Amino acid sequence: MKLFIKFDINTICSLFLKHNLDQHNVNFTTLGFGEIEISDNLDANALEALKNKLSPCGFEVVENQKSVLVQKIKDAIIELVFMEDNNNYKSSVFLAEKLNHSYGYLSNVFSEVTYSSIENFIILQKIERAKQLIIINEMSLTEIAFLLNYSSVAHLSTQFKNTTGITPSAFQRIIKKRRENLK
Amino acid sequence: MQNNALYILLADDDEDDRLFFNDAFEEIKIQTKVDFVHDGMQLMEHLMDTNNKLPDILFLDLNMPKKTGKECLIEIKKTEHLKNIIIAIYSTSSSEEDIEDTFIQGANIYIKKPSDFNTLKKIINEVVTVNWHYHTSGLNRDNFLLRLK
């Protein structure tokens, strides 16, 4: 029997963090994707131990302030893109409001840290969502384009192709054949 | 950006290509460590050796002696601890069907070997950047497909 599972990374990670931090008797609160606030102050050794514990699982303790901001920007963008109803939001406005900085500042920090722009990241996320929607296979490309605020299927196709190098239909084909291979 | 250098592994039997690749990586801004293997069998031995760190990105030429890139790809995707490596096929021109087939077999990226050095730099830059995005932004690795000409 084949099941499609959509998993919420956030939940998984939070649970995992909780599990691990509980073991260390660290009290914490989750502030956002990738951000936790620890009630106690850890000393260098404890911090090191925590880092070592978390890094094999793919968790990295980010210490840089700007990195933190960038992470927040990313979270915000993801939230924007994956929102169900995002028709009226202009991303720059949304981000500026949400993170309490000017869009220009956010843009600079983002580029500095990631060497790539917010716009690119937004496109990346939109295409990522498009991929997910394509995989679930319940919507047509037209519907997907509409949901993601593209003016037309052609526009979505163009951006999809520019980002990934392949067309959405080719992507669909490949995913389908990958599934068939697994059988 | 990241604390550790990105570990890149290239499997290519051509000496000149390895040279180009190495030079290109040296000239991009991102910190990387690049290793090379010369053929398919060497590749699999390297990967299976538990002493070796697994690469963040594996660039794989398709035309290799002893074991072709495609065979390696299939084998890697079948091996539990290897199947999550990001694999970029790095090859000379192939037909559309062949390219699609490598994606179907599980490759994440397809790169056609460029005939201009600057283009090569641009390409690997993009690969590394996009890969980093995938790495850090909770994007689904299974859906990571990128094709660069």
Added chain:
Amino acid sequence: MKWIPNFNSSNSLRVIFVVAVFILLFLSSIAYKHNRDLDESSKVVMHTYEINIQLERLMSAIKDAETGQRGYIITRNARFLTPYIYSRDKVNTSFIKLKKLTADNPKQQQNLQKLFKLIIQRFVSFENCLKYSDPKTYDKRKLDNHMFGGRILMENIRFQVDEMNDIEKNYLANRLKIYDAEISLSPIFSISLFLVALSFILLAYRQISRDFERLKVYNKKLLISSGLIAESEVIGKFSTWQWDLDTSKIDYSDNQYRLLGYEPNAFVPEKETFLNFVHPDDKETVAKSMEEIISKKQLPFVYYKIVLPNHDIRYFKTTGKLLTDQQGSKILLGINFDITDEHLLNIELQERNSELEKSNKELASFNHVASHDLQEPLRKIQTFVSRISDADKEVMSQSARDYIAKIQISAKRMRVLIDDLLLFSRTNTTKKEFIKSNLNELLENAKGELTEVIDEKKATITTSKLPKLAVIPYQIEQLFINLIGNSLKYSQPDIAPEITIESHKVNSSDYPDLLDQNVKKFHKITFTDNGMGFDPQFKETIFVLFQRLHSKTDYPGTGIGLAICKKIVDNHKGHIIADSTPNQGSVFTIFLPD
């Protein structure tokens, strides 16, 4: 006679025959009866006259007696008594006979008794007369009485005899009347029956002679027919045989003997001996199908080899069908074809085919490998040249820089050539999967590939709705890319290219010279541009591989692009034509079958 319509001839003949026989029987029974009646009537006549005679004899005897008596009485000569004595016997004899003759008639018997009594009385009278006439006992009076009485008795006797005669005569007359009545009818009856019989027989005769004529005609046709069949068997190198499954008798047509290498009727065909003609390799197969004939009563196609008496080998193809004839017997009609010529031809064809295929495969793979392997060193050249940095160039001489530039140009040209060659070799792939595709999507993809050039030249592309067809998607996309790319490449300088793509459905009958008439409908897709156009006299040569209309410095091109287009369209069993007005534009038309 038209009123006997539906009888087929044998039935009607039978009917006629039976009727005629009946009539004959009837007639003969009538004749027989007639004879019998005649017989009867003559017997009756005889009978009557017999009685008559006897009665007369009786009378005569009595008269003799009387005469004798008289004579004696008169002469007293004993000689006259002799008849008198004899007469008694005669009377008795007659009487006995009469009794027999009248046995069937009680009335006559009565009369006879009366007569007898009278006669007795007469004789008594005679005796008395004799007595009383005898001189010894002479009594005249008694004599006169008895004589007189005797005379009266005689009259009575005569009377009785006459009565008896009359009765007989009446009886006879009646019987004769009846016979006459009966007999008078039969001749007419017989004659009419005879006529009827005769007419039936004439009818039958007519029918028979007609049938006979028909049979002759049919027979003639049959002879001609079977002659033709035998000839056609010889000409067509096939033969027929019949196997009666009930009696296991096998009949060969003449040509069957000949095909097996013998003269017609050289031997008696038998199931067991047939296998002797079959080549050892195929004996088992043939034996099996012979078994199947018996068990399953059918003979699907079976192929086998025959060895002729002169040891030549011939290839045979045999099939058969079970037929049931009018009598209900099952006959397997078999047909043999001598397919040796076709078979050998086939083998030759197959060999040539596989040679061609092999050669093709080699060529294709050579093409592919050559193009592919040529790319590597070329790429290296280009990459290494690109590695020569600006800093390096600074320290080179001008001529060195120029040379490097020229190397790059040539390398690029070679690259394009190899790419096109590779594309061309790919359109030759033997595996061709036709998938029902939306040509509009393929067109969009093609436009996507050319986005940069389209934007650079500010080209406008107008498309009408394209159909969904079963095509090789990659190839059609390449076709569109090549055609649109050409239009873009050969646009007029300073004029933004305008490309119009239209699709119509057409009948192949509208283009009898161009299109395969076996396919009814084609899709005609036109690519019209406002580019430079070309001299229409070249409208066929532009599709030839490596044909170019411009020098390579003017317009980069390999001369392969349109050849690839043609190859792709050929793969789809379609057609491509081009036309142009120089300095106004060109039209490329592709026809794809529905």
